Amino acid sequence: MSGNLRLLTGTLARAKRDGRAALVTYHPAGFPTVDDGIAAILATLDAGADVVEVGLPHSDPVLDGPVIQTADDIALRGGVRIADVLRTVREVHAATGKPVLVMSYWNPVSRYGVERFARELAEAGGAGCVLPDLPVPESAPWRRAAAEHDLATVFVVAPSSTDAQLAETAAAGTGFVYASALMGVTGTRDSVDEAAAVLAGRLRAVTDLPVCVGMGVANARQAAHVAGFADGVIVGSALVGTLLDADDQTEGRIALTRLAGELAAGVRA
Structure with a gap:
């Protein structure tokens, strides 16, 4: 392991050594x-985030709730393309040196070209890709390309x-496992379902990969x-929502920075 993937795994390992969880933020490109x-x-x-997921805006989301859908629509109407992602x-990796992943549905990656996308993502300094709708049994072409270019899957x-599905998915992945805290689409909630803790425990029984919990x-x-x-x-949604709710970019950036700092303090509490 070298370069991009190692940066991600090293960041997560360093947070663990510090006795805390890493803060992973999400923002749609464009x-x-x-x-x-x-x-x-x-x-x-x-403000203290350790890792970022850059969303590739998609017109037909299956996981994204209304906040992310609205942001994606704004980005798409603005003409965002994979080149912009x-x-x-x-630019984010060059400015910060922190791990940057792309979160994308499979269709845009497939249409762009699996090898081409993996190569260009690695050349941009990307650490990997989160692929929420790619079934593990159909993922071999991507995983080969990702491994060749030192990218996390x-x-x-x-x-x-099921426990069998968790074991299969964890065995196929690299970097970390994304554990959804709830059934349904993304969005803020008044409380985090205790099923998330149960799911994290089930994952730890079948993998040594870090378990990151979202939604x-x-x-x-x-x-x-x-x-x-x-x-x-x-x-993701809570941060993106600060920009959607703001009256202007300056106000939104202030609110975004404040919330990110509070979240960073939270994972370090």
């Missing part, structure tokens, strides 16, 4: 514009997954709670 999206991501990393990865598991975390209290049983806490 929202509200490509430049503003890059600035927003840099703000969350400067890769530019976002490149992160799969998403849900509380409904539903909205504030520092929830982040601290999830950090008690997860190696990483993933937050």
